[in-house]
Amino acid sequence: MTDDDDAPTTDGTGIDPARQRAAVRKRYGEIASAASSCCGDVAGDCGESNDPSIGGETELGYSEDDLDAVAAGANLGLGCGNPTAIASLEPGETVLDLGSGGGFDCFLAAREVGDGGRVIGVDMTPEMVERARENVETNDATNVEFRLGEIEHLPVADGVVDAILSNCVVNLSADKRRVFAEAYRVLRPGGRLAVSDVVATADLPNDLRDDPASVSACLGGAAAIPTLESMLADAGFVDVAIEPKDESESFIREWDPDRDLADYLTAATIEARKPTNDLESASEGTAA
Template sequence: MNTVPQSDEQLRQEVSARYARTALQVLGTTETNTASCCGPSCCGPSEKAETPPPTEASSCCASTCCSSDVSQGNPITSHLYTQMELGEIPVAAALASLGCGNPTALAELIPGEKVLDLGSGGGIDVLLSAKRVGLTGFAYGLDMTDAMLALAERNRKEAGIENVQFLKGIIEAIPLPANSVDVVISNCVINLSADKGQVLREAYRVLTPGGRFAVSDIVVQGELPPILRRDMESWAGCVAGALEEETYRALLQKAGFVEIEIEITRRYSLDDIASSGASASVTALSPEERTSVDGRFISAFVRARKPETLR
């Protein structure tokens, strides 16, 4: 079992390397994975009956659930987007999605808004956001991993979307000026940071007054056994770095946010946590620890707002 590095920079490098492997895997497999879907349940919530099925050229259904092992079977990263949403984007954007929710739905984006996605990966949420804000709006994606940025840019070109820019950088130091975006979204990335308070302060800084913070993230209700916190596989699987719910609220408030809400969208069993990459540390838990952890991990929509009048 690999342990979490003590240095923030070492942790960042380890996480980046793991996500780079996902991007490189997708870059090497997507060109042949564009045919035949295995059914609506593999892609996410089914659409209404009158919704036409995706075409072979646009559907990522087959690649997501049949042809790729990137996120197949992972209880945290699977079944997050509708067939309609997946049909709007290139296959590779869905294949590289390692999120735990659908922040583009949460954010209730409107035409003309500027959006920033923290930890944008293969670009799925950026591309969906760009479509929602329209040509009068704009979507930024921020990622620290070169391979993910290359994949995202390729996906942008394939989708023919122009109102998008992918930026290289870290979410603890966003390379945008203050008061520059209307909405900050993120999909199961803030939990990967070693300095979550700094991430939230940066999100607050770049938001315009009245701007919205709308992220999907893994949250834990209660304390975690130390062995889970130390496990690098558990951290990369979005478990070990998860904030306790009340700590998340407190950090948002300290950063200056108001109207803070945390809405549970999924609750995970211990078996789910083991399947997400924490099997070694879960096996090492005592019976008492297993009982204390079971059902305590949740996917959540985390909402907050930057005040209209700054303090």
């Protein structure tokens, strides 16, 4: 855990949680519906998306092979990194994607775990889940399924997942502690968390933190790195590592024409592991 007197104190938003969830659900439902009326991806064939989290896909960490491997319609361009690149997935593993959207990261994960593995995507937006399920057939992904549910209340059994992915979604939650507690619950002992997300590097202006549109656009809900480290440790995770991505500065600057959001935000990789047993958990706690 990091102790830094100069660290930003950003933790959550000034919005009522129910209102925040409604704003997020509305925004991404509209994105899914708009994408479904197009001939391809939101950020491609359908024209320029208004979502500020869209950057160049290769700039976010995807290779050209990644982009070519998934059929059009799954990549909605809503991420801020490539969580599959840091997850070290193995054949036969069970993978869970928090906030799976159109399913792009799920289909990439399915390639890694193979026919003997399984990928589960969870999203709280009915339109997104419907779209993702349509993409299963398009991508011939028989080892991928999508479930409707909130990441704070996962529709997944205890201790059945080897790796959890998420791409620019945890920041949208009004209860990040609950998200990490749920992630811990569904992971097997030794299971791991591999997340790409936006984090706060300075206290966010109130007009960002208190605006539902900014929160639902992956801006106002970003938490500071020390806050996230504390939440993960409190949930029981060990080997917590949060690494800012300096290269994200270029596309974050494009998110707001009126101010430089790179003064407040950066993309980061967030990794952590569930202890293999109680003894390991206790020893990590003593070391901290």
